[in-house]
Amino acid sequence: MRISVCFTILFTAIGLMSCSSQKKLESDPPFSIERPTVSYWAGGREESGTGMRFQARWNPADPSSIDVDSLYFRGRILKLNREETETGFLITGTYLTPSFANSDLIMHADSLREVGNQPPKPLPEGRDFPFELGPDEAVMSYFVKSSEKKHYYKISGVVEKTGRNYPERTKN
Template sequence: MKSFKLFLLYSVLVCSITNCASQKFEKEVPFSIDEVYVQHWNSGVKMGGSGTNIFVSLKDNLPSSISLDSIYFGTNQLKLIQDSHNPLLFMGRQIDRSKRNDAPISAVVMPKNETKEIVVQPKFQLLKNECVIGFKQLGKVNYFKLETLYTKQTPFIPQAKPNRQ
């Protein structure tokens, strides 16, 4: 059983290294990107939560054969969703539920004699100002690396008292 676990762990490691090594970045993409930026947010109320939004703004509409899939930055991978009000804006959202009351409680129960640490390696090794956009073109996933990622200031959200009637 121990050798099976070791074999499985080794297989996953080799597959992930091979997968990362085989990822080729497109030199040019068939759509034009205006800007890509990250914006951190905080709800402003105790136990309200916080998170990170990443925005991809396009200059022109996407061709019909292309769809934006996901974005990688830092150690994050987020699904990109098109804004319903602005077809040129795509957004990925990561919510930090660690400060909320409704945060899911999850625990991994390990035997006392085992002290294994589970480490998840990011798909791409990226610098602070880099991101990778995954897009589907004719059913095939392609990747494009940008080196112009920046962080916008957190918007000020005033804390208002609830309207009690």
């Protein structure tokens, strides 16, 4: 009898702790998001790297009461910025993929001369990504200053714009 009571208490405690670690999505945030887009770009030189830029129109009820934080999108976490424009507010986030250009890399027909080369670092795995999202979905995190609690809002319908490849700059 005592053992079953102990197990019941233990499982109840574990269940309650696991519920608090899950991220709850808000259904009615104090703002609206319009026209979310993402575009990919590639620099003109190898060392420029590649990246993606998220942008959306942001319409808060009270801009001073909300701090935008991060965007969870396609396995990446982007830091969000708020920009005030003539037509309203924009939220933007950029992710830069580091270039693999390495000036210390030695390429030679004799493999013994390549001994000092370091292998490339593995790409980060998606295990730490806290949401399961479709390719046109993102989750925005934000803070409401009155509560100082992090909130999460799911954005659907992210449109992928045509990518941009920047031309290589000529060397003088």
